Amino acid sequence: MNKEQRHLNVTAIENGTVIDHIPANNVFKVLRILNLENNKNQVLFGDNLDSQKYGKKGLVKVSNTFFEGNEINKIALVAPTATFIEIKNFEVVTKKQVEVPDQIKSIVKCFNPNCITNVENVPSRFTVVDKEQMKLLCHYCEKITGKNNIVFR
Amino acid sequence: MKDKNLVSITDFNKEQYLKILEIAADFEKNPNQKLLNDHVVASLFFEPSTRTRLSFETAANRLGARVIGFSDSGSTSVKKGESLKDTIIMVSGYADIIVMRHPREGAARWASEVSSVPVINAGDGANQHPTQCLLDMYSIMQTQGTLDNLNIAFVGDLKYGRTVHSLVQAMCNFNATFHFVSPEELKLPSASKMHIKNNKLSYYQYTELSDVIPIVDIIYMTRIQKERFSDPLDYEKVKNSYVLDRAMLQNCKANMKILHPLPRVNEISEDVDETPQAFYFKQAENGVYVRQALLAAIAGVK
């Protein structure tokens, strides 16, 4: 048994969700987007863990909390590779893969400084026009925010 | 089209464009029709634009509507820090239709979502100005007798010119062939080109204005602004290359007309004004009929 496995066993949860295969260094963004900063249950997370698939990865475990499809897809922008593993009575019940949604609301800032969403208190809203390149078309100013300009609000 | 917002030119479809143009033609024949006697139109100009405001207010007046509003946000509660949302909710309690111009992109879309009455976008920053696009289409229709299968040249600042982007989008519905003439620095953005490609239409790019004059039905001129160049020397190099004068029109097609969203600076020399090709002043006048048509259609009386 290597170190990581031992660590995972120690923190195994009875009921809840494990979010695996988060790209390294994006764990904190995932915690924020899923509002786990304010979750009252036990939340455990790790970053830069060894991963066979990706080299390094992040991981989150949260007790007594389960996520709906649209919540899961919220993290697609920062963790498109992530898997949500639901655990009940220490057993894996389901595994759900993150999918890039068609619409993204509130969590991303429009990169256009003259956009009304950056000037007034307006929730941002985008259509994902290119899911591979992550091109987001702003519903308000009609400008495209690209992958490299994505900033979370 | 009753109660519909017009924020972006893509909010309307081909059928709706044609309907508006048809109603506009009727208003051109008979401009004073008091169809909106019992209507209040709010004209909210959060930044000044005298030309557009006068055109809209003339249209509303010719329809018999009462107009409320402001021509510059400097003298209003907006200056005291009131949010756009609050201003729009308040005004939509007073008026039946809101016409608004705002310096921020997306402002009109947001207003249309918080307003209880229809919103017409009279320009939101560098984004959209759909009534300009409709009056451009009306002018093309009027001069060519059709919108279909035309060769259209766009000249000047094709990168930042919002009227160019909207008109390209709209004319993609009518099997147009596009000819783009601009300096290297001000070429049409890729999003607009993608729109043309998605509609399986053709476009050609040029740096010489004289190349397109003999082959097109419409020349749409725009102003090249000095502020758009990072190097002032680049501006000096091109500033006189996109100026249309009378001598250049010798070999143009007989039906060819010149459009310009105005105001012009020097890109169309004054000796063109007297030629049969000049159509830009009539184009501005057409704006009133098109805005009458739009107000009447949205109010549900046409």
Ligand SMILES: [Zn+2]
């Ligand atoms: Zn925007």
